[in-house]
Each structure stands twice: as C-alpha cells, then as structure tokens.
Amino acid sequence: MVTFSDLVVLMLAFFVLMFAMSAFKAEAFERLTASLTQAFSGAALPHDLDAPVTSTREDGGGHDAPQGTRRPRAQDLGYLAAVLNALFAQDPRFDGTLVQTLDDRLVILLPADLLFAGGRADLAAEARPVVADLGAALSNLRNRIAVAGHTDPRPVADDSPFPGNWELSLARAAAVANGLRRAGYAQPLEVWGHAATRFGALAPVPEAERDRLARRVDIIVLPDRVEGPPA
DSSP, X not given: OHHHHHHHHHXXXXXXXXXXXXXXXXXXXXXXXXXXXXXXXXXXXXXXXXXXXXXXXXXXXXXXXXXXXXOOBOSOHHHHHHHHHHHHHHOGGGXXXXXXXXXXXXXXXXXXGGTOOTTOOSOOTTTHHHHHHHHHHHTTOOEEEEEEEEOOSSOOOTTOSSSSHHHHHHHHHHHHHHHHHHTTOOSOEEEEEOTTTTGGGOOOOOHHXXXXXXXXXXXXXXXXXXXXXXX
C-alpha cells in the first residue's frame, strides 16, 4: 500500500508539472466555452461572424448576409426611428417622408419629388441640403446601410436620358448615396435599383400618397454592424 501510494503521488505530481508547463490559449478556451454554452442551450452556432457582405444589384434582389451567417448588431433601430420622426416633424423640407420599422430593418422613404426634377437623377439644388442633413444624422451610425431606388410602372419619357426604369431607379439611388457620402457617412454603402418591382408591396398608405411614394428612394438601415475601417 505504501509503494502504491508513492506511485500515485508521483503520477499526480507529474501531471501537475505537465499542466503547469503547458501554454494556455485563452481564445481557444473562450471559443470552446461559447460552443458548449450554445450547444446546451439549443442555439444555432454562427458560421462566420466577420464574413463581408456587399451587394449592388439592379434586379430588385439585393442579398443580405449569406445563409447561416450572423453579424454583430449595431444601434437600436427603434430609438433611431423615434429620433428621425422627431427630426422630420420639425423640418418642412422633409414633407411626406416616412419612417417605417420593419421586422429587421428601418426604412426611410423619401419621395422622389423632394429630391429630383421629373425624370432626372441628379439631386435638385434645394434637395442637396436635405440629403446632407440626413447624411450628417446617419454619419455616426455603425449600422450597415443600403440605398434603394423605386419607380412606378409607367415607362420613362421618350426624351429621357435613361433607357428604362431600372436605370433611372439605380441612378437616383446612387445620387442619394453619393450625397450621404459627401455629408460624412464614411461606411460602405449598398446601392440597389428596384424599378417598379416593389410597387405592389408598398406598405399601406393613403391612396393620395401611394402614387407619390411609388417614385421614391429608400434609405434602409439594417440591424447589423459594419466591421473594420471605413471604405
């Protein structure tokens, strides 16, 4: 028994020394504990929290994060909606602008007649300060932002510089995105052109406003956070 006890003590001392000499990797331990916690809680594991997402499309499809990918959340959209509603209510230059909070995003609907002359895609002189003020208000956000142009189903005029509504909607979205950039929003921007593909999905609004809002530019504030330095 004495010999056996000595052997057990020596083996214990050996393993204690081996553990003391080993390098402890805190990052790996944290990943392990996070994985175990999520596994026992039944939560799904993210594949890649830092996967970059970029989308500039004019087919109305603009994609968000890849399937199974999660991004860190940024500023609270409910609070942002309250701030923007207060701003728009006090400033007549934003007349007709709507703020809608959807399930996973906040949408600022800017009627096209506030920003552009009929059939044109360059910001009107009186609209540039409006976009500049909006860009300044959004410049401190770390949220991912997209800008989407919309038109009604009517074809463009024969003398239009654009072949069709796709090109017009995309050019208008790009003009607003450039205005936000000049105003100080330095994070990556996604630009989408939807033409009239979302006309039937327009949120319920008074009939008098429906046709006006069909021709609009949306600024879409997404709940996920932009990572890394500004582009």
